[in-house]
Amino acid sequence: MGVVREVDIDAPPEDVWDALVTEEGRERWLGEDAPPVEIERFEPHHRLVWQWEGGDGSVSTVDFRIVALPAGSRVIVTETAPALPLASLCAAFALVAA
Amino acid sequence: MSDQIGPVFAALADPTRRTMVQSLLRDGTTTVPTLTAALPISRQAVAKHLATLDGAGLIERAPGQGREVRYRLREGALAPAASWLTETQHEWDDRLARLKASVEAAARPSRTR
Numbered sequence: 302m303g304v305v306r307e308v309d310i311d312a313p314p315e316d317v318w319d320a321l322v323t324e325e326g327r328e329r330w331l332g333e334d335a336p337p338v339e340i341e342r343f344e345p346h347h348r349l350v351w352q353w354e355g356g357d358g359s360v361s362t363v364d365f366r367i368v369a370l371p372a373g374s375r376v377i378v379t380e381t382a383p384a385l386p387l388a389s390l391c392a393a394f395a396l397v398a399a
Numbered sequence: 400m401s402d403q404i405g406p407v408f409a410a411l412a413d414p415t416r417r418t419m420v421q422s423l424l425r426d427g428t429t430t431v432p433t434l435t436a437a438l439p440i441s442r443q444a445v446a447k448h449l450a451t452l453d454g455a456g457l458i459e460r461a462p463g464q465g466r467e468v469r470y471r472l473r474e475g476a477l478a479p480a481a482s483w484l485t486e487t488q489h490e491w492d493d494r495l496a497r498l499k500a501s502v503e504a505a506a507r508p509s510r511t512r
Contacts (some may be wrong), residue, residue, distance in 0.1 A: 329505075
């Protein structure tokens, strides 16, 4: 767990997968200045996990799940920094963010 | 900023310490006896958790009233960790919007699959 966001895309999981795993695909939505990614887990068309380094030097894990929808795909992304046990913090920060 | 959020998140990883922080958010200040009465742990354990929160810069001693030591949240201590969460959420909202646009622009039309 961590920060969880999702988006529905009007394209099949195969297309989404290509945009995640290929450098060329990533460049189109992450931009050229994005940090390099180190792929940790690779389940074609379903799941991709990578690590990358944030601007402040902290390494975080990004976990993508791709779910096929009747007309497209849902992408669910979870970003967790290893040093930051975010799952347990949502309750604490719900109070602060309000 | 990373040297600040690491210890803060680590301190808040523990549910007892989160409960303490939440009661401080609610009540403003607290004491070892108050926490010991409210939590199913010993006075020594309460003191140890407070020391961890103090070490992470989350709490400080409130100016004293008599002998009783009162603790309060250090102003702004939670802010770096909270902004990490908020910024990361916004970044992913932006990135996913761009992912959607780029995949759909390049798409084989999914509706005709």
